[in-house]
Amino acid sequence: MTVFSERVPNGVLNLNRVGDEVRLLGWVQRRRDHGGLIFVDLRDRSGIVQVVFDPEKMADSFSLAESLRSEYVVSILGQVIARPEGMINPNLATGKIEVIAKKLEVLNGAKTPPFYLIDQVDVDETVRLKYRYLDLRRPEMQAVFKTRHQVTQIMRNFFDDQGFYEIETPMLVNSSPEGARDYLVPSRVHPGEFYALPQSPQQFKQLLMVGGLEKYFQIVRCFRDEDLRADRQPEFTQLDVEMSFVEVEDILSMMEQLMVRIFSETIGKSIAVPFPRLTYKEAMDRFGSDKPDTRFGMELIDVGEIVGKSGFKVFANVMANGGSVKCLCAKGCAGMPRREIDDLGKFVAAYRAKGLAWIVFSEEGIKSPIIKFFTEEEMQALIEVTKAETGDILFFVADKYPIVCDALGHLRLELAKRMNLIPEDMFNFLWVTEFPLLEYDEEEKRYVAIHHPFTAPMDEDLPILDTDPLQVRAKAYDMVLNGIELGGGSIRIHRRGVQEQLFRLLGLSDEEAVAQFGHLLEAFEFGTPPHGGIAFGLDRMIMLLTGKDNIRDVIAFPKTQSASDLMAHAPSPVSDKQLKELSIKTVLK
RNA sequence: GGCCCCGUGGUGUAGCGGUUAACAUGCCUGCCUGUCACGCAGGAGAUCGUCGGUUCAAUUCCGAUCGGGGUCGCCA
Numbered sequence: 001m002t003v004f005s006e007r008v009p010n011g012v013l014n015l016n017r018v019g020d021e022v023r024l025l026g027w028v029q030r031r032r033d034h035g036g037l038i039f040v041d042l043r044d045r046s047g048i049v050q051v052v053f054d055p056e057k058m059a060d061s062f063s064l065a066e067s068l069r070s071e072y073v074v075s076i077l078g079q080v081i082a083r084p085e086g087m088i089n090p091n092l093a094t095g096k097i098e099v100i101a102k103k104l105e106v107l108n109g110a111k112t113p114p115f116y117l118i119d120q121v122d123v124d125e126t127v128r129l130k131y132r133y134l135d136l137r138r139p140e141m142q143a144v145f146k147t148r149h150q151v152t153q154i155m156r157n158f159f160d161d162q163g164f165y166e167i168e169t170p171m172l173v174n175s176s177p178e179g180a181r182d183y184l185v186p187s188r189v190h191p192g193e194f195y196a197l198p199q200s201p202q203q204f205k206q207l208l209m210v211g212g213l214e215k216y217f218q219i220v221r222c223f224r225d226e227d228l229r230a231d232r233q234p235e236f237t238q239l240d241v242e243m244s245f246v247e248v249e250d251i252l253s254m255m256e257q258l259m260v261r262i263f264s265e266t267i268g269k270s271i272a273v274p275f276p277r278l279t280y281k282e283a284m285d286r287f288g289s290d291k292p293d294t295r296f297g298m299e300l301i302d303v304g305e306i307v308g309k310s311g312f313k314v315f316a317n318v319m320a321n322g323g324s325v326k327c328l329c330a331k332g333c334a335g336m337p338r339r340e341i342d343d344l345g346k347f348v349a350a351y352r353a354k355g356l357a358w359i360v361f362s363e364e365g366i367k368s369p370i371i372k373f374f375t376e377e378e379m380q381a382l383i384e385v386t387k388a389e390t391g392d393i394l395f396f397v398a399d400k401y402p403i404v405c406d407a408l409g410h411l412r413l414e415l416a417k418r419m420n421l422i423p424e425d426m427f428n429f430l431w432v433t434e435f436p437l438l439e440y441d442e443e444e445k446r447y448v449a450i451h452h453p454f455t456a457p458m459d460e461d462l463p464i465l466d467t468d469p470l471q472v473r474a475k476a477y478d479m480v481l482n483g484i485e486l487g488g489g490s491i492r493i494h495r496r497g498v499q500e501q502l503f504r505l506l507g508l509s510d511e512e513a514v515a516q517f518g519h520l521l522e523a524f525e526f527g528t529p530p531h532g533g534i535a536f537g538l539d540r541m542i543m544l545l546t547g548k549d550n551i552r553d554v555i556a557f558p559k560t561q562s563a564s565d566l567m568a569h570a571p572s573p574v575s576d577k578q579l580k581e582l583s584i585k586t587v588l589k
Numbered sequence: 590g591g592c593c594c595c596g597u598g599g600u601g602u603a604g605c606g607g608u609u610a611a612c613a614u615g616c617c618u619g620c621c622u623g624u625c626a627c628g629c630a631g632g633a634g635a636u637c638g639u640c641g642g643u644u645c646a647a648u649u650c651c652g653a654u655c656g657g658g659g660u661c662g663c664c665a
Contacts, residue, residue: 030625037622050625070615089625112616115600118626122601126657179665199665226664227590350592350661452665506665550658561658 003075011046013094017080024051024076024099025107027137028068029117038065042076042099043117045142050089050098051076061104071110071117071134077103125552129566132557144554148542150266152219155239158258164215164241169204171197171221176516178453178506181225183234191583197223197235200535202452203520205242206492209531210523214244219538228561231484231540231551235559239487239541242533248475248491251534252277252431255479255487259429266545269427275479279434288326288409290435293483294428296421300326300408303396306381312373314355318398325398326408329386330415333393334362341393347414348397353407357396361388370396413483429481434458437474438505446507451476453502454520455490456532462498469505475532486541489534496524 008022026044038053053065068074078099089095114131115123119140128135135141156166175182175196182196198204200222208216218240225234243251256273263269276294283292286299303326308319315325330336345356359368359382371379388394397407416422437457438447447469449455457465461472475491493499499521503513514521542554552558559565579586 032624032627033621034624034627035621037624039624039627041625052623054622056622084623087623087625092625095625112599116615124596124600124657126596127600129657176665180663202665224664227662229664230659232664352661449665454665560656562656564656566657 009046010042010044010049010094013049013080013097013099015082015096018082018097020080021102022078022080022099024049024078026074027110028070028072028074030070031068033066038062038068040065040068042074043137043139047093048139049094050092051078051101052098053101053104057100058102058104064104064106065101068104068106069110069112071113071137072106073108073110075105075107076101126560126566129552129558129560132567136556141553144542144546144548145556147266147546148538148554151262151538151542151545154262154265155217155219155258158261159215159217159241162215162254164217165213166218167208167213167216168218169198169201169208169220173198173204174516178449179224183223183225186582186584188582199224200238201240202454203517205240205533206454206520206531207523209242209244210526210528212244212529214529216243216533217241225563228559228563230549231543233539233551233555233558234563236551236555237538239536239538240533241489241535242531244529244531246491246530246532248433248477248532251489251491251532252477255534256429259479262541263427263545271427271429275429275431277431277433280432280436280473281434283432284405288405288407288412289483290432291478291480291483291485292409292430292432293413293416293422294430295423295426295482296416298328298330298412298416298421300328300405300412301386302326303382303385306378306385307374307396310374310378312370314357315396315398323399324401324404325396326404327386327394327396328408328412328415329388330393330395330419332391333415333419334360334391336360336393344395344411344414348407348411351407351410352403353397353399355397356407356411357398359388359394359396361390361392361394363390427481429479432478432480433476434473435476435478436470437461437472437476438469440470444507447505449502449506450474451488451490453506454492454499456493456498465501465505477534479534479536481544484540484544485537486544487534487536489532491530491532494524494528494530496521499524 003023004025006023007025010024010026013022024042024044026042029041029043029048032039036055040051040053041048042051053062055062076099078101080097080099083096083098113134115121115127115134117134117137119138121128121138159166172185172195175184175194180199182199185195185197187193187195201218201220205216220238220240221235222238223235226232228234253274256275260271260273263271278292280290283290285302286292287294288300302324304319304324307315307325310316318325341358348356357370359366359371374382382388382394386394395408395411397404399407435450437450437455439450441448451474456475458473458475465472476488477490478488479486493502500510500513503517504510508516539551539554543549543551546554548554557565557567564570
C-alpha cells in the first residue's frame with residue numbers, strides 16, 4: 001500500500017473515527033499560527049478538517065509546519081481526536097473533531113493565490129477565469145461539478161434502463177445554411193473545403209433511426225458561432241435523444257420521468273407529473289411568451305374588442321390594421337412614481353413596442369393620459385375584464401400581435417421581479433406544444449422553420465401546407481421550467497415527399513435540397529421508421545439545479561462574452577506554415 | 590452591428606482638476622499553546638487598462654481603443 005492510497009478523505013472524519021490514525025492529503029486553506037501551536041484548515045474535495053500541529057506531539061517536523069502557506073499541498077499522518085469541550089466549531093461539518101499531526105510532508109509549495117479560494121469570493125470574474133484552475137478549488141464550484149456529474153450519471157442510467165444506446169456522432173460535419181452560424185474547420189486534404197462543427201447532431205440521429213438503432217441518446221457538445229449571453233456559450237452540451245415508433249405523447253411522458261429522477265436524486269425535489277401542457281397559442285395569448293413562467297399570475301388581457309373602436313386613435317388604428325391591443329394589470333403598483341412608469345416605457349421599447357399606455361387607479365382617483373378618449377361604457381368594460389381595482393395600474397401595448405406579446409411578456413417578468421412576485425423554491429414545469437411550423441422572415445423574404453426543417457406538421461394541418469403555410473402547426477414541443485426553455489424536440493418527417501414539400505416551402509430548389517440533404521432524402525426511401533426526439537440544454541439544467549444565474553459557473557473552462565478563453569488564450573493566431581498547409585490566407589483590415 | 594455598466598497596490602473598494610493616492614483584506618517580518626475571518630506590533634506593495642486631446646497642471650474632464658459584464662438584434 002502506497003502512502004497516497006492509504007489516504008482518508010477529510011469529509012468522512014467524525015466522532016466515530018476518534019482514536020484512528022489517518023493519512024490526510026490536501027491543500028492548506030488557512031493557517032493560524034499561535035507561535036507554540038499551529039492550526040491548519042486542510043481542504044480536499046470532500047471537505048475541510050482542522051489539523052493541529054503541537055511541538056510536543058511532533059518535535060521533528062514542527063518547524064516545517066511553521067513554513068506552511070496557503071495552497072501548499074501536504075501529506076499528514078495524524079490521530080483523530082474529539083475536540084475539547086467549548087472548542088467545537090458548528091460551522092464546520094467536521095467541527096466536532098480535529099486531527100493531531102504526527103508527521104508532515106510538503107508535497108508541493110504554492111505561490112500566494114491571486115484571490116481567496118473561499119465560497120464568498122468577491123473578485124472580478126476576469127481574474128477567476130484567468131486562474132480557473134484555482135477557482136475550481138472553491139467548494140462552491142466543486143459542488144457544481146459534483147451535481148453535474150450526478151445528472152449525467154442519472155441520465156445514462158435512465159436511458160440504459162429504457163433500452164437506449166449511447167452512440168457518438170461526428171464532430172466534423174457539413175456546413176449548413178440553415179440555423180446558426182457554423183464554426184468552420186478547414187480541410188488540409190481538400191484545399192478550399194471546410195467541415196463545420198455540429199450545431200446539433202440532428203441529421204445523424206435521424207439517420208441512426210433509419211439505421212434501425214431504435215433508441216439513441218448522447219451527451220454531446222454542440223457549437224454555435226453566435227453572440228453570447230448569460231445563458232449562452234459558443235460550445236455547450238446537449239442531452240440528445242431520438243426514438244423510433246413514437247408519437248408526441250410517448251416522448252413527453254418519458255422525459256417527465258427523467259426529470260422526476262434528476263430532481264429527486266440531485267436536489268431532493270419531488271416533481272409532479274404529468275406536466276401541464278399549453279399550446280403555443282395559449283402560451284402567447286396568456287403570457288406573451290413561448291416559455292411562460294407560471295410561478296405567478298398577472299396574465300396578459302386582450303382588450304382589442306373593447307378599445308378597438310374607441311376615440312383613442314393609436315388603439316383604433318392598430319386594430320383597424322389587424323394588430324392587437326393587450327394589457328396587464330399590475331396589482332398594488334398605483335404608487336409607482338411617474339419616472340418609473342416612463343422607464344418602463346423605455347423598457348418595452350427595447351422589444352420594439354412604440355409606446356406604453358397606462359391607467360393608474362389611485363386613492364385620489366383614476367389618472368391616465370388616455371382615458372379622456374374612452375366612453376364611460378368602454379371604461380366600465382375595461383375595468384370588468386381586467387378586474388382593476390384601486391391601487392392597480394393597467395399597462396397597454398398596441399402593435400402587431402407578436403410585438404404586443406413580446407413587449408408585455410417581458411414587462412410581466414420585469415414587474416414580477418420588481419414586485420418580488422416570484423417564489424424562489426417553486427419548480428413549475430410545463431410543456432408548450434403545437435408550435436407553428438413556419439414563420440415568415442421579412443429580411444430574407446421567405447418562410448423559415450421555427451424548429452428545424454425536419455419537423456413533422458400536424459396530420460390535420462397537412463392539407464393546408466401549401467395553401468396556408470403559416471397556419472400549419474408542428475408536432476413540436478418545448479419543455480419549460482420557470483420561464484426557461486430546458487429542451488425541445490419534435491416528431492420528424494420520415495417520408496421523402498413531405499420533406500421535399502417542406503424544402504420547397506423554405507425556398508430550396510430541388511437541386512439545392514438534393515445537394516445539401518440528398519443523403520437524408522435518399523435514406524427516407526429505404527424504409528425509414530416514424531421517429532422523433534428531443535434535446536435538452538445540459539448547462540441550463542445544471543444552472544437551475546445549482547441556483548446559478550450564469551452559464552459560465554457550470555462549465556469548467558468557459559469562454560467570455562467575446563468567446564475568448566482567458567486562461568488558455570484561445571483563439572490565437574497560427575503560423576504561416578499551418579495556414580499554407582490548409583490553403584488559407586487571412587485578410588485582416 | 591446597436592444600447593447600457595465597469596476598469597485605481599495581489600484582491601475588493603474609496604477618492605479628487607493641484608493629495609505623501611485613502612481604507613479593508615492579503616503578503617512579508619517579529620511576538621504569541623486553543624484558534625477557526627485568531628490576536629498584537631512593524632513593514633513592503635500602485636507608471637490609477639492603453640493611446641490621444643483640453644489645461645499652467647489629468648488618476649480625475651473629453652475622445653478613441655483594449656479588456657470584462659448585461660441586453661436588443663442574432664441563436665434552424
